[in-house]
Amino acid sequence: EKERAFIEWYPRGYGVGFKVKERLFETQTKYQRLELYETEGFGKLLVLDGTVQLVEVGEESYHEPLVHPVMLxxxxxxxxxxxxxxxxGTLREVLRHDTVERATMVEIDEMVIEVSKIYMNVARGAFEDPRTELIVGDGVEYLRETDESFDVIIVDSTDPVGPAKLLFSEEFYRSAYEKLNEKGLYITQAGSVYLFTNELLDAYRAMKRVFDRVYYFSFPVIGYASPWSFLVGVKGEIDFMKVDLERAKKLDLYYYDPERHETLFQMPKYVRDLL
Ligand code: AG3
Structure with a gap:
């Protein structure tokens, strides 16, 4: 019996793959090619333009470090x-914080929302939460044009190559900085530490030109070429090296360990030397 697999190919032929039982869905949306698989041991696998967005089993290893360090x-x-x-998934984790009055999510591709709702239950009710405001649209335009301001801005995009490239530009960071309140935090996923080191460096340098302070950290994410990088931009008087452990206790986290917050900042030496 032949074995089937989905493999995401990174630069220089580095692959990350899953054994799959079947492809459940495939379509070309207005923006990208969307595929959904049933894997052998990790639940459903969502793929956009050939890149792994998540596997159901272990998606928290991405959503927890993306959301909770900045929120705390x-x-x-x-x-x-x-x-x-x-x-x-990001919306779900944001809404677990009871300080949140409104969470606005701007997703460009409605098909991703629809397919996720139909085939998976990553959101676990987050789209129906009364605090949620869901906008189908272009995040770059939204941020440029909105009159709203925010305490935290989270960019949960595809890679800093291709369609999401604008989300990693200095111009975009400037409009984010402007729309942050006096004290605010910005976080973006920034790609594979080893395989997108140059993209990480470019994004870091551009953020340094805009934010008051910039931090970088990495986390091993199930499904991605780990370690995965995250960049944090700070506006105003906030110390990103400290998190509120009282609020953290209520979250019942599985991957990100707020009591060991300092371990986030682990980076291969050559990367730290470059940053
Ligand atoms: N975030 C996807 C991160 C980029 C993954 N890149 C890759 N596999 N090359 C969106 C999905 C999680 N909400």
Whole structure:
């Protein structure tokens, strides 16, 4: 019996793959090629333009470090903006913080939201939460044009190559900085530490030109070429090295360990030397 697999190919022929039982769905959306698989041991696998967005089993290893470090470092995050994140995992984690009054999510591709709702349950009710404001649209335009301001902005995009490239530009960071309140935090996923080192460096340097302070950290994510990088931009008086452990206790986390927050900042030496 022949074995089937989905493999995501990174630069220089580095692959990350899963054994799959079947392809459940495939379509070309207005923006990208969307595929959904049933894997052997990790639940459903969502793929956009050949890149793994998530596997159901272990998706928290991405959504927890993307959301909770910034939410717990901010003293009182009430208004949160999410750009991308159509599967709803980021939104779900944001809404677990009871300081949140409104979470606005701007996803460009409605098909990602629909397919995630029909085939998976990553959002676990987050789209129906009364605090959720869901906008199908272009995050770059939204941020440029909105009159709203935010405590935390989270960019849960595809890679810093291709369609999401604008989300890693200095111009975009400037409009994010402007729309942050006096004290605000910005976080973006920034790609594979080993395989997208140059993209990580470019994004870091551009963020340094805009934010008051910039931090980088990495986390091993199930399904991606780990370690995976995250970049944090700070506006105003916030210390990203400290998180609120009282609020953290209520979250019942599985991957990100707020009591060992400092371990996030682990980076291969050559990367630290470059940054
Ligand atoms: N975030 C996807 C991160 C990029 C993955 N890149 C890759 N596999 N090359 C969106 C999905 C999670 N909400």
């Amino acid at each position: 470092a901010h003293p009182n995050p009430r208004r949160v903006l999410i750009i991308g994140g159509g599967d709803g």
